[in-house]
Amino acid sequence: MPESLPALILLGLALLFGAATIGATFVLGPKRPTPEKLAPYECGIEEIEAPRQRFPVKYLVTGMLFIIFDVEAASVLPLAILMRRLQGLGFIELLVFALILAVPFIYIWRKGAFSWE
Amino acid sequence: MPLSAFLTVSGVLFAIGALGVLVRKNPLIMFMSIELMLNAVNLSFMAFAHFLDSAQGWIFVFLTLTVAAAEVVVGLAIIVSIFRSRTNIDVDELNSLKG
Amino acid sequence: MLAQSPFTYTPTGGDWLRILPELIVLAAVFATLLADLALPEGRKGWLAAVGVVGAIVSGCSLVYVNSLSGASAFFGMITSDGVALFAAGVILLSLGLALLFSPSYLARQKIARVGEYYVLLQLSALGMMLMAAANNLMTVFVGLEMLSLALYILCALPQTRLRSQEAGMKYFILSSFASAFLLYGMSLIYGATGATGIPDIGRFLGAHQAALSQGFGPLLFVGMSLMLVGFCFKVSAVPFQAWTPDVYTGAPTTVTAFMSVGTKVAAFVALARVFVIALQTQNAHWEPVIWAVAVLTMIVGNLLSVTQRDVKRMLAYSSVANAGYLLVAIATASPRAVASLLFYLAAYAVMNIGAFGVTLLVERRDGRGTTLEDFNGLGRRNPALAAAMAVFLFSLAGVPPTAGFLAKYFVFYAAMVGNQVPLAIIGILASVLGMFYYLRVVWAMYFVEPTPGVRPVALPEREPALAAVGAAANGAREEAPESPEIEASSLAAQAIPVESVLTSVRIRTSASSAAALVIAVALTLLMILFASPLDAYAQAAASALFH
Numbered sequence: 001m002p003e004s005l006p007a008l009i010l011l012g013l014a015l016l017f018g019a020a021t022i023g024a025t026f027v028l029g030p031k032r033p034t035p036e037k038l039a040p041y042e043c044g045i046e047e048i049e050a051p052r053q054r055f056p057v058k059y060l061v062t063g064m065l066f067i068i069f070d071v072e073a074a075s076v077l078p079l080a081i082l083m084r085r086l087q088g089l090g091f092i093e094l095l096v097f098a099l100i101l102a103v104p105f106i107y108i109w110r111k112g113a114f115s116w117e
Numbered sequence: 118m119p120l121s122a123f124l125t126v127s128g129v130l131f132a133i134g135a136l137g138v139l140v141r142k143n144p145l146i147m148f149m150s151i152e153l154m155l156n157a158v159n160l161s162f163m164a165f166a167h168f169l170d171s172a173q174g175w176i177f178v179f180l181t182l183t184v185a186a187a188e189v190v191v192g193l194a195i196i197v198s199i200f201r202s203r204t205n206i207d208v209d210e211l212n213s214l215k216g
Numbered sequence: 217m218l219a220q221s222p223f224t225y226t227p228t229g230g231d232w233l234r235i236l237p238e239l240i241v242l243a244a245v246f247a248t249l250l251a252d253l254a255l256p257e258g259r260k261g262w263l264a265a266v267g268v269v270g271a272i273v274s275g276c277s278l279v280y281v282n283s284l285s286g287a288s289a290f291f292g293m294i295t296s297d298g299v300a301l302f303a304a305g306v307i308l309l310s311l312g313l314a315l316l317f318s319p320s321y322l323a324r325q326k327i328a329r330v331g332e333y334y335v336l337l338q339l340s341a342l343g344m345m346l347m348a349a350a351n352n353l354m355t356v357f358v359g360l361e362m363l364s365l366a367l368y369i370l371c372a373l374p375q376t377r378l379r380s381q382e383a384g385m386k387y388f389i390l391s392s393f394a395s396a397f398l399l400y401g402m403s404l405i406y407g408a409t410g411a412t413g414i415p416d417i418g419r420f421l422g423a424h425q426a427a428l429s430q431g432f433g434p435l436l437f438v439g440m441s442l443m444l445v446g447f448c449f450k451v452s453a454v455p456f457q458a459w460t461p462d463v464y465t466g467a468p469t470t471v472t473a474f475m476s477v478g479t480k481v482a483a484f485v486a487l488a489r490v491f492v493i494a495l496q497t498q499n500a501h502w503e504p505v506i507w508a509v510a511v512l513t514m515i516v517g518n519l520l521s522v523t524q525r526d527v528k529r530m531l532a533y534s535s536v537a538n539a540g541y542l543l544v545a546i547a548t549a550s551p552r553a554v555a556s557l558l559f560y561l562a563a564y565a566v567m568n569i570g571a572f573g574v575t576l577l578v579e580r581r582d583g584r585g586t587t588l589e590d591f592n593g594l595g596r597r598n599p600a601l602a603a604a605m606a607v608f609l610f611s612l613a614g615v616p617p618t619a620g621f622l623a624k625y626f627v628f629y630a631a632m633v634g635n636q637v638p639l640a641i642i643g644i645l646a647s648v649l650g651m652f653y654y655l656r657v658v659w660a661m662y663f664v665e666p667t668p669g670v671r672p673v674a675l676p677e678r679e680p681a682l683a684a685v686g687a688a689a690n691g692a693r694e695e696a697p698e699s700p701e702i703e704a705s706s707l708a709a710q711a712i713p714v715e716s717v718l719t720s721v722r723i724r725t726s727a728s729s730a731a732a733l734v735i736a737v738a739l740t741l742l743m744i745l746f747a748s749p750l751d752a753y754a755q756a757a758a759s760a761l762f763h
Contacts, residue, residue: 007434014132064190154396165407
């Protein structure tokens with residue numbers, strides 16, 4: 001299939017580049033694995049306590065909720081710009097969108113995801 | 118710049134991401150590699166949308182970004198959940214399902 | 217290449233009516249969320265009832281949407297054609313059955329976060345419906361991600377069970393990896409054709425055969441391959457099936473039952489739309505690949521199933537084999553084949569959920585205990601359950617006159633007529649091989665003595681008969697027919713007299729589980745009665761797809 005040749009070459013080059021990069025780090029980089037390095041939370045300093053206890057899940061939940069509302073804001077923006085053109089049904093669409101967001105919002109609120117402790 | 122330049126960068130990024138998933142063992146890094154793959158796709162979508170002068174590519178990028186954000190949330194939640202039950206999250210040790 | 221006119225589209229009321237079934241499921245999701253806040257702990261079984269009602273109402277709305285003229289909605293993003301409605305019906309049926317099995321299973325397995333479970337199960341069904349109704353690559357992708365994201369969490373929901381956590385993680389990483397491939401393929405196809413709408417791609421490719429050989433052919437070719445990789449992963453076709461047994465074994469069994477059916481329905485309908493319709497003119501390129509994948513999937517899936525000793529895992533491998541039969545229909549790519557695909561999906565839904573349903577009732581509290589030995593003598597321990605299992609297994613094996621037989625018959629007949637005779641012959645041989653491992657379970661249930669000592673002492677399982685649909689089923693407290701059989705579980709190692717550890721291991725069936733089993737058995741056995749109208753509807757829907 002000659003017409004697909006450029007694409008195949010491209011794919012080959014892409015794979016080669018990636019393989020070469022990773023291969024080079026494998027060959028060149030020194031590998032002295034220690035339990036500390038294999039541990040998921042590595043920062044060079046001696047651990048004070050087990051990482052399991054130090055894992056700040058509270059931040060994680062907040063971060064996740066932030067992402068949700070972040071994306072939501074990005075979705076509303078184009079709709080807001082086109083609002084005049086979309087008119088009535090566009091507004092209804094916005095309301096549906098808000099409803100879809102509001103019900104889970106009430107849910108996570110009542111489940112206590114916003115309380116810090 | 119020609120379209121092929123964008124496509125080359127996108128292809129290279131995608132390949133790096135794919136190899137990252139295949140080679141790395143830490144789920145967090147595998148997960149980052151997947152995000153890299155998605156963003157490589159975004160690049161190619163934007164390049165096509167620009168050169169084809171078509172809006173659909175832009176909309177697709179937008180959807181991909183949204184989905185990637187949702188994936189971050191779900192993926193991190195699962196990783197944390199595993200994290201709580203064990204301290205090491207090397208995927209090679211996830212073998213209780215072998216059989 | 218293709219200059220788009222400025223986006224000047226406003227949705228109308230008709231657009232909203234066409235997605236009525238999806239909207240009703242969404243409303244049920246909201247109702248479940250709010251009900252979860254209102255219901256006290258211990259009464260969460262009612263959430264399943266909310267979901268079941270939602271599924272039934274949504275199912276009824278399919279009839280109304282079917283009567284609307286026209287199908288395309290929201291700027292051609294989504295369609296409510298016959299194929300979408302058929303698929304939605306199958307998905308809603310699967311959802312209803314899975315919900316009915318859930319309350320007692322969740323209680324027995326002590327799975328916390330019941331509210332999230334029901335919400336996510338319905339959301340994944342919503343994603344499946346969206347994907348099956350997608351008429352644009354964007355909607356395919358969004359639907360796929362919606363169903364996948366919900367399923368990742370569902371797999372990992374039992375937080376204390378490491379196997380489930382691993383299943384969730386594995387599924388998450390591998391599935392999003394495959395999604396990225398699918399997405400890259402979509403992007404290249406968009407680049408080659410300048411369109412993301414499925415009919416638009418088909419139209420462009422039909423009109424620009426010559427242009428493709430000049431510049432954009434390679435893009436299309438690579439895009440097609442990448443998309444095929446993504447889809448093959450999602451439908452667990454060989455060589456991308458490796459995740460299936462692990463994930464299906466690790467996930468809660470109700471989730472396995474639902475996802476094994478639902479993701480197949482959604483992914484196969486989308487696969488048919490993208491390859492059989494949009495890439496119709498490129499048939500010569502993808503047909504040999506799908507042909508090979510179908511053959512490999514049927515053979516490998518069946519061979520690996522034979523080696524399994526665990527029934528849940530065997531069913532997981534059997535779902536790989538079934539993906540192979542469904543791929544036969546895709547490779548044939550005729551309207552008749554697409555109709556047979558739809559029919560197969562409907563039959564597969566009832567028999568597979570039924571088989572998983574019996575397995576989850578046999579399962580022990582720790583999520584294990586589904587090996588072949590655990591099924592030994594089930595015919596005497598619980599005749600009703602064993603009989604139901606036998607029906608499902610005979611159907612999966614393709615024994616007439618069950619639904620499974622009809623489904624296989626339609627698929628292979630369509631392949632024969634559609635010039636895929638070798639594929640049909642390989643499929644028939646593979647399903648003969650498949651009979652062995654299905655019927656081995658039947659043999660274990662009826663002709664093998666219950667194995668003493670295999671099962672550790674289990675306390676009599678006392679399920680709160682969470683009658684989720686209790687209101688509907690009067691006298692629901694009455695357990696399903698069962699014959700408690702005393703089973704000896706020897707604890708020789710602890711030197712306790714055997715008599716003192718004789719424990720009755722009964723398998724109790726809650727009313728809702730029993731109702732689900734009865735529905736599944738009835739549909740499996742009686743599908744032959746309404747096979748011809750069902751097939752006629754599928755045929756009409758499929759041929760409408762080709763125009």
